[in-house]
Amino acid sequence: MSRTIPTRRWWLPAALAAAVCGSLLGITPGQEGAHAAAPAAADAPEGFASTEGGTTGGAAGETVTVTTFEELDRYATASEPYVIRVAAAIEADPFGHEIRVASDKTIVGVGTEGEIVGGGFFLNEVSNVIIRNLTIRDTRMSDDDPGDDGYDYDGIQMDGADHVWIDHNRIERMNDGLIDSREDTTNLTVSWNILSEGNKSFGIGWTDNVTARITIHHNWVRDTNSRNPSIDNVGMAHLYNNHLQDTGSGNWSRGSSNTVIENSYFENVEDPYYKDADASLVESGSIVVDSDGRQETGGTAFDPGAHYSYTLDPAGDVPALLQGGAGPQAGIGT
Template sequence: MAKTTVRHRRWVIAATAVALSASPLTVPAAAEPAPAAPAFADAPEGFASTDGGTTGGAAGSTVTVSTFADLNRYATASEPYVIRVAGTIDVNPFGHEIRVASNKTIIGVGTQGHIVGGGFFLNEVSNVIIRNLTIRDTRMPDDDPDDDAYDYDGIQLDGADHVWIDHNRIERMNDGLIDSREDTTDLTVSWNILNEGNKSFGIGWTDNVTARITIHHNWIRDTNARNPSIDNVALAHLYNNHMQDITGYGNYSRGRTRAVIENGYFDNVQDPYYRDSTATLTETGSILVDCEGRREEGGTTFDPRDHYSYTLDPASEVPDIVGEGAGPQSSIGL
């Protein structure tokens, strides 16, 4: 028996060939089975896994929606739900951010789940999963360059905790693709494509230093600022992210943030990673290609392994691994 396995802990695709030994009677070889569907983790890695973990709506019923009315009804309900999005949903009114209540999973069915013309708002809620969706297209042609006139985010979080944002594609939003604000904590942002945006991923809007955030295996590309901008985060852990074609700045540690960056891949990124005078930052194992500007670290940070277990991929393999695995997947949400 011969076995071939794709090298990545999140991708398990095995093929087995069985050859029968020769005998006087001719027996055909067994047919080779079709490859299994790629396997992805059903629970977050990082800070969203700590202090009881993040389970979303697993304690409640599962519903499938294909209209804005149904999505809004279940997302805002007080009961826990797993909400499967099967189709393209146009948000009404344009630019509206659906107010997601606690104990919800909102997950695309394969690659079918598109949220168009709006996003999600998690305001002082807990235990939410947003997964395997395409969230897109609130960009306004008449907006000012700083995206201030129309505050249309992909996902905005204010004072939320235990949130997992995973395997989404968020693009062409008029303000932030993701904004994690006002002490949002125990947040994991993993395996997303953040694409074609001015403000990619802002973190902060607080004087407190309590937030704990993990950001891993994301593909951030064709963006300008906030990739992310990390202000006053107690513990920020970034690893195995692919940063590509970024014109403004990359990973920026601000305020009293303590940030750890590991095994990233920076391709054509202006100011790949740096800190201000009050923040601390350590970087190890990253690869930089065609990058210009600041790459600065310093100060005392922390050891992420004191808080959770994780496995680092080699930086040289990040473009292939993230390129295959990030964004909505046909095998998730079925």
């Protein structure tokens, strides 16, 4: 295992940093701007993970580089903060194991080298965690389990977590959820990921409370069946600039959720966006092509720009942006 000597960094709260960068670039909350190419990956989250002090992961601790499952598990479960660079394709042992990530951790793939094969991560009642630039794949079982009910092998599962940023990952072919955000997990941003080739893509809820605050932006969800995402009892769910392609369902606002969808692109999607009777769903600026079924809005929602600064890309630009910019990137973690 190799180590790097930690260097001193100066950190601004994420919300302040976003405001300063936006000012320098002439960006205002909710402003639309076309990009000729996929933008460079941000160093801090946009969305609810940037609020209430922000999400810095293991920035206060040592940086280590791991190439084995034992090393990854040791540092990810430690009580101290760490930035953990994953520099190899690491096979989970035992198969299907979800590493119990502790608070104050950054787990980041080195360029496109970092993979978790046959396992995933579990964030249980922890806070301040960043998972970036990884490929998490292949817990799908060969036996007959069409509903993915026989094996609870998630890509990333969160129960009661707070301040989490899931960014630029590729999560595919898992035997349960690609991402599950459960039991009031809040101040969560899920951005620039590719979620593909799964039955259950992204489930949110498992609670009677309506308190969670979640931002989901610039994700490419393709070749999945259900939960794209399924948003149950979320106090504020902000979805923008996502591309759903060849999916068996769309964005579902369930229970008493309050959902805002902006400038997304729905392509060959069954029921692109829809709501339960007691839920709110407000949509604007999206494009729907080659899709059938429900496109439902109703109720009143919230103003995301009152909580954080963000930039909307035109919906028509989203597929090209995500083809180049979603998933693991060579320039992250190096």
